Amino acid sequence: MPTSLPFVDAPPPERRDAARNREALLEAAVELVRSQGVRAVTMEAVAARAGVGKGTVFRRFGSREGLMAAVLDRSETEWQAAIIGGRPPLGPGAPPLERLLAFGKSRLLLNITHAELIDAAGNPVPPSLEALSFNTMHVRYLLSELGVTGDLPYLASALVAPLDMVVLGRRGARADVPVDRLDAGWADLVHRVTGTT
Amino acid sequence: MPTSLPFVDAPPPERRDAARNREALLEAAVELVRSQGVRAVTMEAVAARAGVGKGTVFRRFGSREGLMAAVLDRSETEWQAAIIGGRPPLGPGAPPLERLLAFGKSRLLLNITHAELIDAAGNPVPPSLEALSFNTMHVRYLLSELGVTGDLPYLASALVAPLDMVVLGRRGARADVPVDRLDAGWADLVHRVTGTT
DNA sequence: GGGCGAAACGGACCGCGGTCCGCTTCTATT
DNA sequence: AATAGAAGCGGACCGCGGTCCGTTTCGCCC
Structure with missing residues (x-):
């Protein structure tokens, strides 16, 4: 028995490692913005800092703009x-x-x-x-x-x-x-x- | 004797080859926009079409935005x-x-x-x-x-x-x-x- | 015409955004 | 615990904007 009843047609939940990476990436991005300014936030830098590959950043956020939007979304x-x-x-x-x-x-x-x-x-x-x-x-x-x-x-x-x-x-x-x-x-x-x- | 009296402190006029290239580049850009849309207007494409080097495009217009602004300026x-x-x-x-x-x-x-x-x-x-x-x-x-x-x-x-x-x-x-x-x-x-x- | 300094040129080079695809990791199932 | 297939991963690769600097061209003056 599932721990929670899913809504019908609900999109399948994010895999655990994916969620972890998303979090790590977002945190890395926020930290980079804070410490070095927006311009320093390159996709590769964020990936490196989060300890994942570049492709992952794009999978999670689609584009640099998407990543920035996610960062912005918090405040x-x-x-x-x-x-x-x-x-x-x-x-x-x-x-x-x-x-x-x-x-x-x-x-x-x-x-x-x-x-x-x-x-x-x-x-x-x-x-x-x-x-x-x-x-x-x-x-x-x-x-x-x-x-x-x-x-x-x-x-x-x-x-x-x-x-x-x-x-x-x-x-x-x-x-x-x-x-x-x-x-x-x-x-x-x-x-x-x-x-x- | 100079053919025309310069204004004081007027910036020196553009060299003839420079002017020629500017014109060729602009025409190339306009033509590219017309025939293939804005997205196809890459700096290299414009340079190639005008028969000059890429560096020249940047010298004349500073950036892609500058080039576009110049194109826009006509209308x-x-x-x-x-x-x-x-x-x-x-x-x-x-x-x-x-x-x-x-x-x-x-x-x-x-x-x-x-x-x-x-x-x-x-x-x-x-x-x-x-x-x-x-x-x-x-x-x-x-x-x-x-x-x-x-x-x-x-x-x-x-x-x-x-x-x-x-x-x-x-x-x-x-x-x-x-x-x-x-x-x-x-x-x-x-x-x-x-x-x- | 010849010589000279300045201006312009051009293409190799760099960094970054974005894509692609073979490999790894997860999770549902038995 | 084993398995299978989907979801996720990562880094090589590409294209384009932008820079740099050795070479070429221009135009002024003698």
Whole structure:
């Protein structure tokens, strides 16, 4: 008798050695980022440090971007938890507008902090319905709470975009603009879009 | 006696062979893009097609991104001319709001058309005050014409961002969203930001 | 035309991301 | 414990972006 009843059609679990290697690789990657910066994280270096072959890194994470995304995922998950179930004004409990502004500021800071990593993580793999990222979903929800009408998915993307631009640094705001100003600018943008004062 | 008086401190002109090679390389690159797509444009392929060495390509364009930017520059310049001095509503003559909306639609289409190329061109080289790209400068100007007050540089970037997001495809709108909707969404955004109906 | 310094050239070379495939290790089953 | 077949492994190999430096070409001046 199996120790736990599997869900029907559940994908077979990861083999034990595979899981061990995944963990070792992730830890190696995190440590390399911490000690030598994102640029030093080559697939071979990570493999060597984890004591496995290069092929294994690619099997587990698919690509360098995938590996970076996995590294990023740790802090990102934590942050998302703070949004979903944390304390106000980031988490539920505060009025929507306040939450929205807090979200923007927090996301901005996070983007700046993890700029290199986010950049190295690139686009998430699936080119399909990932349009509904966590960020846009959340903003979209807050907009609806605020009673904003219109193409909410689009408006949400449009609001999130300037926050990301800072990181991508592409044809837009530059890093030498002080954070306060970016934050203030975004707040103004939010007010204009939501029609609040 | 020199055939033309040089400007003071003007950088020495390009040597004749250098100019010839630049032209040949650019033509080779354009032709490769046209016939085989952006992905096929490897530095070695371009060099071979132009009948020069690989090193020359790098000397002229610095990097693959630089080369792509140079290729892109051709159509981009033409487009910019249409904005600056073309016929209304894109060019001067139409009311600012109309121009702004025309700009958005046009830019959106252009971004979609040249998506691969723009992506391959990456960030422009100088990480300095390039905050003032042509697009943001123009939007900023139109906003001021509309009498919008506030942090105009920021608002301009924020408006341009969603247009670019389509291309970068990052954590935002996806390619499978119909263009009309992107256009309509952007128009709505403009109205909200500018406080117009 | 000849000579000279500077600019440009070209291709061998390097590092890294990514693939491939023969070999090893795990685990379910009896 | 033995076994079989699937899952995982690893490192040789490839292609491309980018660098380097000895050689060639250019164009100015005599």
